[in-house]
Each structure stands twice: as C-alpha cells, then as structure tokens.
Amino acid sequence: MKSFLVIGLGRFGESVARELSALGQEVLVLDKAIDHVQQMADEVTQAIQGDAQDEAVLRSVGARNFDCCIVAIGADIEASILVTVTLKELGAKYIVAKAKSAVHARVLERVGADRVVSPESDMGQRLAQRLARTNVVDFIGVSNDFSIVEIHPPRAWLGHSLGQLNVRAKYLINILAIRHGEGGTVDVSPSADQCIEQNDMLIVIGTNENIGKVVEMD
Numbered sequence: 432m433k434s435f436l437v438i439g440l441g442r443f444g445e446s447v448a449r450e451l452s453a454l455g456q457e458v459l460v461l462d463k464a465i466d467h468v469q470q471m472a473d474e475v476t477q478a479i480q481g482d483a484q485d486e487a488v489l490r491s492v493g494a495r496n497f498d499c500c501i502v503a504i505g506a507d508i509e510a511s512i513l514v515t516v517t518l519k520e521l522g523a524k525y526i527v528a529k530a531k532s533a534v535h536a537r538v539l540e541r542v543g544a545d546r547v548v549s550p551e552s553d554m555g556q557r558l559a560q561r562l563a564r565t566n567v568v569d570f571i572g573v574s575n576d577f578s579i580v581e582i583h584p585p586r587a588w589l590g591h592s593l594g595q596l597n598v599r600a601k602y603l604i605n606i607l608a609i610r611h612g613e614g615g616t617v618d619v620s621p622s623a624d625q626c627i628e629q630n631d632m633l634i635v636i637g638t639n640e641n642i643g644k645v646v647e648m649d
Contacts, residue, residue, distance in 0.1 A: 432456055433498040437475075438483045438514060440467035443529055443550050444503030448475050461492060483514045487523070495522040502528040502544070508535055512542060519543030579607070579636045584627050585648040594623030602645050604637030 433456050437448040440462040448471060458475040462468050465480050467524045472478040481488040484502070494500055500523045504511040508531060515528050519542065528544040530536035536547045588596055599605055608619045612630040627633070635642060 434496070435459070435499045436461065436497040437495055438462075438493065438500065439504035439511075439529075440464070440471060441503065441505040443505070444501070446501060447501055452476070458498070459492060460516060461488070484510055484517075485516045486517050489514075489517055489521055494518055495524070497524065498564065499525045499527060502526065502539075504529065506531075509532050511535075512538055515539055515544050516542045576638050576640075577636065578639050578642060579634065580642050580646075581610070581632055581634050582642075582646055583632050584631060585645065587648065588627050589629055590624045590626065592624050593621060596627075602637075603641045606633050606635050608634040610634065 435448075435451050435456055436459050437444050437451075437460045440448070440460055444460070444462070445467075446602055448458050448460050452475045459477045459479065460468065460471050460475050461479050461481055461483055463480065463482050468478045468480045479492060481492070483489060483502075483553060485615060502511050502514050502518070504514060506587050511528060511530075512535075515526060518526050525546075526544045527546045527548060528539045530547050532549075536549060540545045569591045593606060606621060608617050609621050609625060609627070610617045611628070612634045615630075617634075635645070
C-alpha cells in the first residue's frame with residue numbers, strides 16, 4: 432500500500448482521491464473549503480481543511496513522508512506553482528501536478544514537478560482521436576510521437592495469426608494485448624499463433640504515423 436497526499440478537491444482532485452482510495456491506498460486530502468473536505472471525509476483515510484500555500488500546513492500534514500503528492504489545484508495557477516515549489520523544498524518524494532496549459536506545464540516541470548498532467552487536454556485529444564477515426568476505441572498519448580491505442584483490427588487481418596501477419600516487421604507497431612469482445616478476457620503479450628477474430632480489439636503501441644496507417648486500412 433502506498434500513501435498519497437491530494438491537494439485541491441475540485442473534480443480532478445476528488446476523482447483521483449476516490450479512485451486511489453478504492454484501490455486500497457492510504458489517501459489524505461487537503462483543501463481550503465470545509466464543504467469539500469467534509470464531502471470526502473468518509474471516502475479517504477483522512478481529510479483536512481487548510482491552505483496548502485502555507486508551508487506550515489504542508490509541514491504539519493507531513494508532506495515529505497508521502498509516497499506521492501498530487502497538486503490538483505484547479506483555476507489558481509499561481510497557487511499550484513507555489514505549492515509545487517514548497518513541496519519540492521520540503522523534500523517531497525514524488526510530485527504530480529495538474530496543468531491548465533502548455534505554458535503552465537512547462538513552469539511546473541521547471542519548479543520541480545516529477546510529472547505534469549493536463550486532464551482537459553488529454554481528454555480532448557482522446558475524444559478527437561475517437562471521433563476522427565472510427566476504428567479507434569481508446570487512445571493514450573505516450574509522447575508527442577508515440578501512443579498506445581485500442582483499435583478494431585483491419586478486416587484483412589481477421590482469421591490470420593499474428594505470426595502470419597508479421598505486424599511488427601510489416602507495420603512497425605507492436606500488439607501489446609488482444610481483448611476478446613467488449614468486456615471480454617484480455618490476452619497480454621499474445622503468442623505468434625494467436626488468431627485475430629471478428630470481435631477482437633487490439634491494444635497496440637507505435638508512432639502516431641504508423642498506427643494511423645493501420646487504422647486507415649479499413
């Protein structure tokens with residue numbers, strides 16, 4: 432079990448805190464608004480009202496002792512940067528910070544965030560991919576050039592084994608897993624003799640360009 436400090440209880444902060452708690456992790460949440468704190472009190476390990484911009488508050492909750500500190504502050508960009516800086520100075524082990532823009536993300540990285548997430552941007556990108564490409568079921572951007580994508584297999588692949596298709600050599604992508612039907616079982620690292628069937632979905636990784644070529648085959 433890991434320990435997490437979630438700072439800021441907007442929609443993103445609440446969602447992260449609830450999911451971590453549901454996964455059996457130790458979660459302490461911190462927010463200035465008492466109603467937000469009270470709302471989460473029964474769903475996490477501990478809920479505390481306080482201003483995270485106050486270094487004394489972060490010290491009092493033992494920010495440096497958590498496995499991960501998540502700065503989920505929403506609209507107040509200045510506050511999110513200040514809290515990230517303070518956490519870094521206090522010796523926080525790993526800091527994840529939410530960014531509202533590309534510029535905000537760059538600043539957070541420079542002041543010490545170990546990982547920066549942009550929920551609105553990421554969701555927008557995933558939605559655009561799903562709307563623009565009918566064969567794309569889900570999309571996760573790994574970097575500017577690489578992605579992990581869940582796709583319907585091209586019709587030409589149906590009834591053929593991975594070995595016959597030689598996907599890595601011919602299409603320059605890797606099939607990480609095959610999901611058999613909606614909500615079905617998942618074969619991770621499928622073997623070369625695994626045959627692709629009508630209702631299968633493929634989880635693939637590769638460059639956006641190469642994945643795009645496969646998606647457009649059908």
